[in-house]
Amino acid sequence: MGDKKIYPDEANAYKLLEEVGEGSHGSVYRAICLPLNEIVAIKILDLDKSRRSWDEISLKAETWRQMNHPNVVKLYSCFLSDRALGVVMPFMAGGSCLHIMKAHFPDGFEEPVIATILKETLKALEYLHRQRQFHRDVKAGNILVDADGRVRLGGVYGTSGGTQSTKFYPGTPCWMAPEVMQNVHDYDFKADIWSFGITALELAHGHAPFSQYPPLKVLLKTLQNVPSCPNGEQDKHFSKSFKEMVAMCLVKDPIKRPTAEKLLKHSFFKSARSSDYIFQHVLDGLPPLWECMKVSKLTEAALVADKRTPLEEQEERSQNEYKRGVNNWSFDIEDLKMQCALIKDDGFFAERGDNLSKQLSVLGVKDLESSSNSLPDLVNVCVPNGLRLSAKKSDAQLLEIARPHNFLNGAKSLIPLGRKDPKHIDKDPLRASRSTNDLLQGNKDVSLEKSKGTFVQRKGRFHVTSDNVELVEAFPHLESYPSFSVSDHGATVPVAAVMTQMQSFLHQTAIQQEMALNLITSICPGEASSAQQLLSKSSFRNAVGTGLYMVESNVDREHELLQQAAELQSRIVILMDELQSLKSRNIQQLERQLNAIYNEEEEERIRREEASKEEY
Numbered sequence: 001m002g003d004k005k006i007y008p009d010e011a012n013a014y015k016l017l018e019e020v021g022e023g024s025h026g027s028v029y030r031a032i033c034l035p036l037n038e039i040v041a042i043k044i045l046d047l048d049k050s051r052r053s054w055d056e057i058s059l060k061a062e063t064w065r066q067m068n069h070p071n072v073v074k075l076y077s078c079f080l081s082d083r084a085l086g087v088v089m090p091f092m093a094g095g096s097c098l099h100i101m102k103a104h105f106p107d108g109f110e111e112p113v114i115a116t117i118l119k120e121t122l123k124a125l126e127y128l129h130r131q132r133q134f135h136r137d138v139k140a141g142n143i144l145v146d147a148d149g150r151v152r153l154g155g156v157y158g159t160s161g162g163t164q165s166t167k168f169y170p171g172t173p174c175w176m177a178p179e180v181m182q183n184v185h186d187y188d189f190k191a192d193i194w195s196f197g198i199t200a201l202e203l204a205h206g207h208a209p210f211s212q213y214p215p216l217k218v219l220l221k222t223l224q225n226v227p228s229c230p231n232g233e234q235d236k237h238f239s240k241s242f243k244e245m246v247a248m249c250l251v252k253d254p255i256k257r258p259t260a261e262k263l264l265k266h267s268f269f270k271s272a273r274s275s276d277y278i279f280q281h282v283l284d285g286l287p288p289l290w291e292c293m294k295v296s297k298l299t300e301a302a303l304v305a306d307k308r309t310p311l312e313e314q315e316e317r318s319q320n321e322y323k324r325g326v327n328n329w330s331f332d333i334e335d336l337k338m339q340c341a342l343i344k345d346d347g348f349f350a351e352r353g354d355n356l357s358k359q360l361s362v363l364g365v366k367d368l369e370s371s372s373n374s375l376p377d378l379v380n381v382c383v384p385n386g387l388r389l390s391a392k393k394s395d396a397q398l399l400e401i402a403r404p405h406n407f408l409n410g411a412k413s414l415i416p417l418g419r420k421d422p423k424h425i426d427k428d429p430l431r432a433s434r435s436t437n438d439l440l441q442g443n444k445d446v447s448l449e450k451s452k453g454t455f456v457q458r459k460g461r462f463h464v465t466s467d468n469v470e471l472v473e474a475f476p477h478l479e480s481y482p483s484f485s486v487s488d489h490g491a492t493v494p495v496a497a498v499m500t501q502m503q504s505f506l507h508q509t510a511i512q513q514e515m516a517l518n519l520i521t522s523i524c525p526g527e528a529s530s531a532q533q534l535l536s537k538s539s540f541r542n543a544v545g546t547g548l549y550m551v552e553s554n555v556d557r558e559h560e561l562l563q564q565a566a567e568l569q570s571r572i573v574i575l576m577d578e579l580q581s582l583k584s585r586n587i588q589q590l591e592r593q594l595n596a597i598y599n600e601e602e603e604e605r606i607r608r609e610e611a612s613k614e615e616y
């Protein structure tokens, strides 16, 4: 019956009520469809922020409209309002599993709940795959629960048919299949099965594996095949069938992963229960979605107010940011791929032996602990927080501490959203709702940050600033750079990979800028003058334009990095001492052994001499 209703395709037929969720391309609101007097959900997508063309967007909406399955969130209607697209769908009063977990089950759900949620999700996937569609963004944030505990897969506007080899994959790095990251071959619906496996772990732990890491590190860890299957101490209570089912999904070779249809027959899903079970064990007693959203926004504001925190708290904050919505991550996969392109499956560069290769090969993946196994070879090690240490082969003396801000993000200098100016955080839910109404009415002021000048684009938890744009404009020919040799060993590295990072240095303090210039001059003398120009033209102007906030956050970061550098330095010294004492112990032992052999030989020689004397 509900499906026969006609939902209007005009903005003024709907009245937005409260904000109930936030994605990377816009917010989701509880709304009322005035002519039908029915509560719906509307996702407002900011078309200016979308990387897709209008044709692509309408094609995806049309594909979604044709989907009809009890476990797939239905698309009711779409409307355009100024530069925003309204996507009308059923209101899922329970919200997403991510939202439920972060508010009420921070350590994940119990197994029967997981089995029930996953089984319903798998039915949706099986349907989509049968329609020759694949979802591409399976994660707890897209698994929605209605007021009665029924589970439906949302986020279907990311779907597309057949196989894909696309520049922009809407997925989120933690859930992304290795073949999608590599994009070597066209990938297909099996990528959904990988994401499904990661989602299973997310529901079990309350967060996805590697969620505490920045996107590039997640990519590297996934490509290195670092195991994320549940087998640690904390996973002891999970059943064998759960672990087995997850392991089947997280097979690196997509061909060996099961289809959704086959997976549905796995014994783990025998423990799935009804929607009533979800209602009683998950939803019962929870406050309405919009209340949670308010609390989450206030928590965010409180985190912003507490600007200076010790290191451990920052780790925790990273986790909290994930809980607030790692599903907001969205990034240009091409950026990350360019940086990953040099890295083989085992995490090392094809050509070994030269300093620069080593420097790049450990981009946040190889930490000092593993490096210490080969301390004498420790040269130019990049540690995960973006700190670069250079140490001489002979004595591992700390030569240089560079601090390339957001090294991992290549040329893009990104400002964490969690640190934005508190006065720009709208604590008033009514105002939030008003601003959306403005949006629907075509009020362009709705995007506060846009007017600040330096803001260009929001990327999940980050803002991309206009600095980035200038960098890209300054070096538009980056992609056409050749490879170059950087050592006597003749190993080659594409210049683009190094240039991207050199350019990111240009926006640091004067010392870093000078250092970047020196490096650029030595690597590629032709670029030195354009880099110099860029520096004088924009760097300080931009620094002022970006305002006190950026200066403050850079100073904070500077302090943190210096502190971390000092810690690492002392660890190197300790490790070098240990190595030295091990060496001298070995030498003493060898000397003792040699002496013993020598003494034995001497005794033997004397014995032989005496014996021959007696014979005579």
Ligand SMILES: Nc1ncnc2c1ncn2[C@@H]1O[C@H](COP(=O)(O)OP(=O)(O)OP(=O)(O)O)[C@@H](O)[C@H]1O
Binding pocket: 020, 021, 022, 023, 024, 025, 026, 027, 028, 041, 043, 073, 089, 090, 091, 092, 093, 095, 096, 098, 099, 137, 141, 142, 144, 154, 155, 327, 328, 330
């Ligand atoms: N139909 C709905 N009913 C109720 N809440 C919803 C609905 N759709 C989404 N939400 C809530 O809004 C949040 C954000 O949804 P959205 O689809 O924007 O997430 P996303 O997939 O991370 O975004 P994006 O696709 O833009 O990256 C969800 O996690 C969920 O809590």
